[in-house]
Amino acid sequence: MxxxxxxxxxxxxxxxxxxxxxxxxxxxxxxxxxxxxxxxxxxxxxxxxxxxxxxxxxxxxxxxxxxxxxxxxxxxxxxxxxxxxxxxxxxxLDTAGRLRPALGKGLGEDYRQDIPQERRQHLSDTISSSNWLRPFHFSRSGVQEHNNIAYGDAGKRNLLDIYQPQEEREGGFPVLLQVHGGAWIIGEKEQQGKPLMYHMAQRGWICVAINYRLSPKAVFPDHIIDVKKAIAWIRQNIHEYGGNPDFIAITGGSAGGHLSSLASLTPNRREWQPGFEDIDTTVQAAVPIYGVYDFLDRNNIRSGMSMESLLSDKVMQCTPTEKREAWEAASPISHVSDEAPPMFVIQGTHDSLVWVEEARAFVSALKAATRESVVYAELPGAQHAFEIFHSVRTEHTVNGVADFLEWSHARWLSPE
Missing domain, CATH: 1.10.1040 (N-(1-d-carboxylethyl)-l-norvaline Dehydrogenase; domain 2)
Incomplete structure (x- = not known):
């Protein structure tokens, strides 16, 4: 040619x-x-x-x-x-114009006033072109990494990385747990969530990214058991790295959005905590991003583009007819209750893998059930996996998530 x-x-x-x-x-x-x-x-x-x-x-x-x-x-x-x-x-560029009103609607227009002044200085409404012009440059000064620490006995799939601030923080660092996506069958802890984790670690949060067992070798609930096992490990060990084990927020995208929301809605479920039933796996805040919230698709949202084949063959390894109760248990929407933690759900309107209507249905059910704050941001034009690397949309989203996490931590420190 x-x-x-x-x-x-x-x-x-x-x-x-x-x-x-x-x-x-x-x-x-x-x-x-x-x-x-x-x-x-x-x-x-x-x-x-x-x-x-x-x-x-x-x-x-x-x-x-x-x-x-x-x-x-x-x-x-x-x-x-x-x-x-x-x-x-x-x-x-207009992403901030979607996130800030969503935060104000969910947390109150003056939500930043609930955040202590010394922490408010770490919040930002602007982004730097030096970040989004280098989309795959992740490392940041002031952050120390500890890699491939075992939190379970499943070898590589039970390893975690820690992103630790170098400066100490009074009361210990609040913790953010990152759960990677990949349709429950692929993915690594090193591949996702880095823009957010480095951003938060630079601002006095300790971040933990985990691997977990993958299908088809692993069968649900193996995936959520590993997430809860990681929460238990954090609860018992994060103080050694300066973290505060009493405040854990959880986030993740896609399959990680599914698992992070499911973990946040099912604290201390004994059958999903084999061998560590008595360790508290409650999380204090959750930020699921473009997650799957209903394995059963009970609202017929994915008609013609169903995930049922993937889930039946690889993840659940049974059909909804054979074990409907297992499919119900795997669906975060089945567990919404008044005990849900504060939650920030983020979804793109143009997501071609997990449709926006699924997030809308989940948020609607969550708001009807919970006593805690629910924030929902729907980002025009955003595709699946939009925040994996630095971009204009990613940088604004990271700023918005930082607002939510700081607000959640401040409210936890000083409940009304």
Whole structure:
């Protein structure tokens, strides 16, 4: 293929990716993985794509390629794509305009007044381009890592990493537990949650990221048992790293959103704590992100795009007909009650893997049952996995989650 042909191909691919990021596609079946990848990477890295595409165009022009009809066509296609990417970038910039009202609605308009002044100085309404222009640069100064610490006896799948602030904090560091996603069958603790964990660790929180057993080798409830085992380990050991074992918040995306919400709603469930039944596994706050909340899809949200086959074959290894009670138990929506902790649920409107309606149904049930605060932020244009690396949307989301965590900790320290 000639240089002009390559340029036109890249222009068409860019236009498709931009279209995928803007349009909310549903029921596209086998096209879902391709659509998701294109929409995800284009939507989160829109300005970076413009930069390299403009640079490519400049190179083609330098070598006299602009006289080629294929290049001229490609340039028009690129130009249309760039307009779409500018729209996507502006949409991401508006994320703070969605998060702050959601926090105000769920916690009270003056919620920051509940946070001590010395902690309020760690909150931010702005983001730094030095972060989102380097999307895969995660490490931060002032954070010490402790890697591959065993919290159980399942080898690699029962290891955790600790992100410890170097400066001490009076009363000990509150704890944030990160649970990775990956459809319960893939994923590693090193791959997700780093923008949030480093952000919080720099601001006096100790963060713990865990592996857990994966399907099909593991069968539910193995996954949630491991999460609770990690909570128990934190409760017993985190003081050795300066953490306060009495305050644990939990977060995670996708399967991690499912497991973090399920853990927060089922404290001290004895059959899910074999061998550590008497250790308190209560968490004090939860931030599930684009999670799966209903294995049974009782509201018929995923009609035509069901997860039942994956769950039956790999995760539950039984059908809902065979063991409905097990599927009920695995669904966070089945456990909403007035004992739920404060919760911040975050979901993207354009998520092609876990649809936004599932989060809406879960939040509705949660608000009807709990006495605690529930915050729900629905982010326009956000795809699945949007906060895995640094982006404009990720940075604003991290700021919003920090507000919620600081508020939750402040309320825990000084309950009304």
């Amino acid at each position: 000639s240089l002009a042909g390559i340029y036109l191909f890249l222009a068409l691919f860019s236009a498709f990716s931009t279209f995928a990021a803007i349009v909310q596609a549903r029921k596209i079946f086998y096209l879902t993985p391709v659509y998701f990848l294109c929409a995800w990477l284009c939507g989160e890295l829109a300005l970076l794509h413009i930069i390299w595409q403009v640079a490519l165009t400049a190179v083609v022009a330098f070598f006299g390629g602009l006289s080629d009809p294929l290049v001229q066509t490609g340039l028009w296609v690129f130009a249309a794509s760039w307009l779409g990417m500018v729209y996507l970038h502006c949409q991401a």
